[in-house]
Ligand SMILES: NC(=O)C1=CN([C@@H]2O[C@H](COP(=O)(O)OP(=O)(O)OC[C@H]3O[C@@H](n4cnc5c(N)ncnc54)[C@H](OP(=O)(O)O)[C@@H]3O)[C@@H](O)[C@H]2O)C=CC1
């Protein structure tokens with residue numbers, strides 16, 4: 001069988017460039033399209049030269065329909081509005097849609113669920129192996145420790161990040177809540193500022209740091225009287241997310257319509 005043809009959405013972005021490099025070097029997939037926002041200076045340029053390297057024979061377009069029609073998968077690290085629009089197009093083309101975009105609203109998730117009735121969608125707030133392992137550990141530790149252990153998720157990212165808490169922090173918070181047999185919606189405490197009052201037992205808090213070029217750091221802190229357990233993941237290279245996304249696009253090739261996540265792709269159950 002031919003190598004699956006992959007379109008990268010958000011080509012000029014931090015993750016987009018990482019993915020174009022990875023797919024260009026891959027012997028398991030072909031780059032068949034690069035999509036960027038209509039006002040991007042990259043539109044009409046060869047994606048390889050736009051990245052400052054050799055031409056790759058793929059011209060960056062602002063028309064996703066034209067390239068998705070000939071693709072088996074779209075890898076999408078863009079913005080919530082772009083992701084919702086792409087989900088409709090990948091559903092029509094019956095192509096695998098790998099979504100790394102974070103900051104999606106409840107409404108956005110409903111659109112994505114509707115699109116997944118027609119094609120496979122693999123979505124995760126973090127595509128790395130390490131974080132997806134940490135999700136399982138967080139669920140286990142939360143289940144093992146009683147509600148007298150307070151849980152907070154602290155994350156740090158680069159100065160350009162626009163959403164908080166990060167998608168990863170929310171995945172970890174959801175896992176902690178699941179470990180306690182609850183939903184995060186029931187346990188999540190609003191961001192703290194001013195006279196917040198004392199901590200509510202069993203609640204899960206979030207704190208975000210933004211600065212410099214931090215790729216992504218996450219701590220899940222379990223704090224009790226006299227001791228703390230801290231589960232930590234440090235990302236030092238965005239390639240870990242790109243590799244996970246490409247793996248997801250290949251894994252999805254023989255899957256039916258539906259919503260999947262990285263624990264499905266990685267077989268973490
Ligand atoms: N799940 C995971 O493992 C990871 C998720 N992410 C998430 O991925 C997303 C992107 O991150 P990052 O690459 O750092 O961000 P960037 O801002 O660097 O890249 C996003 C790209 O998408 C482009 N874009 C915006 N709208 C459209 C559109 N309508 N059509 C096509 N392209 C569009 C942007 O263009 P322009 O610059 O002109 O706006 C930009 O090039 C974020 O939500 C981030 O949180 C990031 C890393 C890992």
Ligand SMILES: O=C(O)C1=N[C@H](C(=O)O)C[C@H](O)C1
Nearest residue numbers: 102125126161166167168216
């Ligand atoms: O915006 C980023 O950079 C990242 N976003 C994801 C998130 O919101 O958790 C994943 C990773 O931490 C990098």
